[in-house]
Amino acid sequence: MGLILRILIYLYLYAGMQCVHQISWLPCQFIDEHVFVNSEGHTVTELLHRKAMLQFGQKEDTPINPNAITFLVIGSKLDMRRYVEGVEADQLECEIRRYSTAGIHVRWPAKGTEEYNRWFTCTLKHTEGLFIVTSFLRHPSAQPPSGQQDYRSWSSISDTEILITTVTMGMKTQTPSVKAKLGSQQKFHCQFAIDHKGPNVTVEWHWQNRGERTRLFSHASRSGQTKGTGVGLRSLADGDASYTLQYSKMSSEGTYICSVSVLPLFASLDISMHIEEPPRVSLNVAPILSLQEGEEQKVTCEAESYYPLDVEIVWYQQDPTVSGQRVGSPLPKVLQNVLLSSHKHNSDKTYSLSAFFYLEASLGISGRQFTCSVSHKSLRVPIKKSFILNVEEPTSWFFYLSVGLIIVLLLVILVVMLPNLNSEKAILRTN
DSSP: OHHHHHHHHHHHHHHHHHHHOOOSEEEEEEEEEEEEEOTTSOEEEEEEEEEEEEEEEOTTOOOSOTTSEEEEEEOOSOOGGGGGTTOOGGGEEEEEEEEOOTTOOOOOOOOSSOOEEEEEEEEEEETTSSOEEEEEEEEEESSOOOSSOGGGGOOOOOTTOEEEEEEEEEEEESOSEEEEOTTOOEEEOOEEEESSSSOOOEEEEEEEETTEEEEEEEEETTTOOEEESSSOHHHHHTTBOOEEESSOOGGGOEEEEEEEEETTEEEEEEEEEEEOBOOEEEESSOSEEEEETTOEEEEEEEEEEEBSSOEEEEEEEEOTTTTTOSSSOOOOEEOSOOEEOOOEEOTTSOEEEEEEEEEEOOGGGTTOEEEEEEEETTOSSOEEEEEEEEEEOOOOHHHHHHHHHHHHHHHHHHHHHHHHHHHHHHHHHHO
């Protein structure tokens, strides 16, 4: 019994470790910088893509890959892995860059004998665009800053160097790209965390589009000053800086920027928002269109109030009696005589377009189903509207003449017999 209990405890601990620490290392791309003055006297920055490893553990740990630069992240109050729980390592893209404090030294409130720091940013992106995480890595250093721009005096890093770092600040958004319908409410996710209590933090939101930049919200924790709306102050105290857009308009499109500043660090996350309004599709005919043979009818498919511009309208016909067959069913025939109207620009900046053709009724196509299929980027599947054509044989002139003669004959008989009927009624009254 004791052995089974110990096995269960081990399994529980192992499962817990796997849940909390799913990722122990990640291959990364270290984007290094080589700054030099060219022959024309201009300062040029050359980006160097170097192999690196992001490794989580203790100071004494050996590198997973001794042939790469190792950013060894040791324990602190922040663990960037909590932002990516439940995600496999192959679903993450990792990029590390140097971070410049512009030569300014601000003491970071953390334990350690070293007074100064070298800073790096680590960005983790989900391969399917589900989230973006940005973290600051602090590498303690005994060397003071030069007082000038960092890039002029970057300390060299060898190809196999081990940099022991801690995470000091992190940001995450689960909405790096937002697609919104007109009139909808949207929430842009942004959360942050800092490794010490009571930081002098400033949180801001900006909107940017086509060179125009507007501040939507700002809050400074030290002064308590707040400008703008859209972010809850209570949630902000817990690190939730998400911004709510109450009503999406066409002018709401653009990039929404969430930024967090704790000197000497400044981080921001860009969230792109695009309006996608699906079209309303209608036909100008009933579900069953009845025509006489030889008659012509203009048939129109209207796609209204969609955005953005690109839309595809296709007309095709098929026999509905065989369209449901899985094997041997003929493919729908695309109509070639379809004409498109010009795009109509509506007052709300949406668009409308119609596709029409002239249908000449014949007995050979009676019973056919005609379908309009509208495709647009706002739709997962095309919108389809259909009608069935019912063609009737035209009635001949002889039929109309016969019916007319019969009606005339009946009227004559009625006129002739009416006096006799009246006289018979009078005789019956006298008797």
